[in-house]
Amino acid sequence: MIEQKPPQKPFSAAILNWYDIHARRLPWRSPPGERPDPYHVWLSEIMLQQTTVVTVGPYFDKFLTLWPTVHDMAAAPLDGILTAWAGLGYYARARNLHKCAITISKEFNGHFPKDRDQLLSLPGIGPYTAAAISAIAFDKAEVVVDGNIERIVSRLYRIDTPLPAAKKEITIRAAEITPKRCAGDYAQALMDIGATICTPRSPSCGGCPVSDFCAARATGDMERFPVKAPKKVKPTRRAVVFWLERPNGFVLLRRREEKGLLGGMMEFPSTEWQEETIPVETAIKNFFSNDFQKRANRITEKAMVRHTFTHFHLELQPVVISIKELDKFVMPRGQWAEPKEFGRYALPTLMTKVARTVIKDRD
Ligand code: SF4
Structure with missing residues (x-):
């Protein structure tokens, strides 16, 4: 009017x-x-x-x-x-x-x-x-x-x-x-x-x-003014994110697919981001071979990382796996990097939060 x-x-x-x-x-x-x-x-x-x-x-x-x-x-x-x-x-x-x-x-x-x-x-x-x-x-x-x-x-x-x-x-x-x-x-x-x-x-x-x-x-x-329509409630998605660390301290990064959210950026590998909570044991089972799981006896969970995107909230449960078998572990689009060199990689804020949480928790 x-x-x-x-x-x-x-x-x-x-x-x-x-x-x-x-x-x-x-x-x-x-x-x-x-x-x-x-x-x-x-x-x-x-x-x-x-x-x-x-x-x-x-x-x-x-x-x-x-x-x-x-x-x-x-x-x-x-x-x-x-x-x-x-x-x-x-x-x-x-x-x-x-x-x-x-x-x-x-x-x-x-x-x-x-x-x-x-x-x-x-x-x-x-x-x-x-x-x-x-x-x-x-x-x-x-x-x-x-x-x-x-x-x-x-x-x-x-x-x-x-x-x-x-x-x-x-x-x-x-x-x-x-x-x-x-x-x-x-x-x-x-x-x-x-x-x-x-x-x-x-x-x-x-x-x-x-x-x-x-x-x-x-x-x-x-x-x-401006009059705004009531906000829709944002859904929360959840995933387990893996901090895979070799004995020499190198950590696995993976490049995301070119298309979609954070496309082409680097990330720590994670399970699919979905609304249902996925238990850590299930995430590990789905992600790694049986042989790897048997050897992955040094597993530590870290504090939950929370981040908000435009259309949803995200909760990432970091899990640190640090075993010598990772020396042979490969992943498509994966790359091993030293944490002190992370600044040279295209890591989005969310993944920087994950890194900070894991490193802080360890200090
Ligand atoms: S345009 Fe904004 S700042 Fe200017 S008089 Fe109107 S409400 Fe006040």
Whole structure:
């Protein structure tokens, strides 16, 4: 239900004037009015999907140091990208980042396309990212709607429809107030206002440049928006994870399949992640040969490791097996590595937690 429609020109002028003074200084940004390097915009936008500005900052710097241009990134091995990305989560982004760099380097001679539809055809670039790159890097009049902008627009108009169903209405309203010029600065200004003023809790409406246009502020129920559909309860999956250690201290890592969750990353081998609890004895029985089991008399269970993904919680029961027969043990896609060298492998946060738990428990 639309209760108020801000006039476009004074509205966007208020936003842009605010941005001239208050723009956040971020490593991938150029000052208001100047165009940043599209490679930087693309890299930052991919990293910022589902990840905070504070977390992304050091990763962005590291990537630019390792690969100053898109050609450099295209020439890098995927494993190098995954290792540098380790800890940032949502690893499909890293694989698509590499694919996209190769496409830009080979098919576009290193130049990112300006057009939203062409950007959309590239790996890892969805509607939001295409609009953001087109607006921020090339100043195209694209409508950019991230989580911050979603919140601001839903408050400006007091949109009662719960998310995610409200997305369409929010995009229509956002389009109505997006200016034809300076769309990049305008989008970044809204992102900044959402991050620093129009926050989810206790928005600082007194310092907001568009408070005069805001329907929620007029009624005083800002925090009610955006209205959200009740959250579904996340299921919990469970597995036994094996820390297989040779007498020389080397531990078995395994590369995950390329496709799917944590695809292409390294892991400690584990049983299937499923909702039913699998007893350790059963896990060992299913995982190893009878002969191996007879010899595997040094088995220790460690403290449970818990991790939460977007759609489920995970509980991993680490089991340490340290016997000399492991000298001959092989596993498809497996690789033996010294724990002090783990930093050189693409280990996701979850597996770093497993390593920390096993090592800490031992100290
Ligand atoms: S007036 Fe308050 S609720 Fe409205 S957009 Fe500004 S900060 Fe957000």
